[in-house]
Amino acid sequence: MLIEVDGLEKAYGQGAERQPVLRGVSLGLEPGASLAVTGESGSGKSTLLHLIGLLDTPDAGEIRLKGETVTGLDDAGRALRRRHQVGLVFQQFNLVPSLTVEGNLALQARLAGQHDAEWIDTLADRLGLAAFRQRYPEQLSGGQQQRVAVGRALAARPALLLADEPTGNLDEETSDQVLDLMLELCADAGAGLIMATHSRIAADRLSRRVHLTGGRLS
Template sequence: MLLELADVSKSYPTGEGILHVLRGVSLALDAGESLALTGESGSGKSTLLHLAGGLDRPDQGAIRFGGQDIARLGDRELASFRRVSVGLVFQQFNLIPSLDVGHNLAFQARLGGRHDADWTDRLAERLGLVKLLERYPEQLSGGQQQRVAIGRALAGRPQLILADEPTGNLDEATGDAVLDLMLALLAETGAALLMVTHSTRLAARLGRRLHLTAGRLT
């Protein structure tokens, strides 16, 4: 088992009291497995993803990665975990505007000390980015930017990819093509995928699907 969330809860204080976002959530994800997480807006999907990636800490419960409870790691250890073990793909792309495509692709891998020039070149070729390496994000289409974001996430060969509505800003045809590429590359690397999506159609293409309602999984 690569990732396990065991009885995880998370809440936030608001002006109207405590907002309970996740209520005793448990799930498991094996290496190489893909899991879609669906649910209405505000159901806690992104919060769950952030907890799984070590971007936030739970109020209670355990989040185990390779058997280690990352919720108990110190800030420095948690930052190292994020750099080395996790690749993040967001709906908003989050590319660095001052870096060209080539440097955006390598950015995360360099941070984690895992840059492999040959692998990055292969990613650029597989993602159709070879002729775009010297362009900047503002010179790319939405689909091209998302392919760069996927390449950046995979460049360090992480064990886990967390994707939050990765095709949400793309038209259906472009989104399908981007997901095709991501799934093919994940199969090649053996990384696991946890993807948040509103689309039941896209969710059906992953190995498993769980639905989040009012902070609980069904």
């Protein structure tokens, strides 16, 4: 099993204002498989991805990544696993504005010490970014920026790709293109994919789907 989530709970706020966001979520994903997490706004999709992506820590429950329990890790331990095993794609792209497309593509691979120029070239070609490699993010369209984000997430050949509403800021046609590329590249790299989306069409493209309502899976 690539990822195993068991009884995950998370709440935000203090005292009487404390709001539970996830209530005992459990799921699993095999290597190379893909899973869509759907739900309304505020249902806990992003929180679930943040916890699986080791960006945040749960209040209760356990996460195992490739059989290793990662819920008790400290900040440095979580950072190490993020760097080497997890690729992240955000709705807002989150590219580094002062780096070129090439710099952004290679960033995570360099941080992980796994820079492979050939693989970066392949990614740039497959993502249609070869002509824009020396441009800066502000000189790209939204779709192009999201393709750079996908390339960056896959550059270090992660075991798991997490995408949080990756097409939320894109038009339908561009969304389809980005999704196609993401699925193709994940398959080629052998990476598992978990994607949070409120788009039924996008969710249908993935091999499995779970729905979050009020912090619970249905």
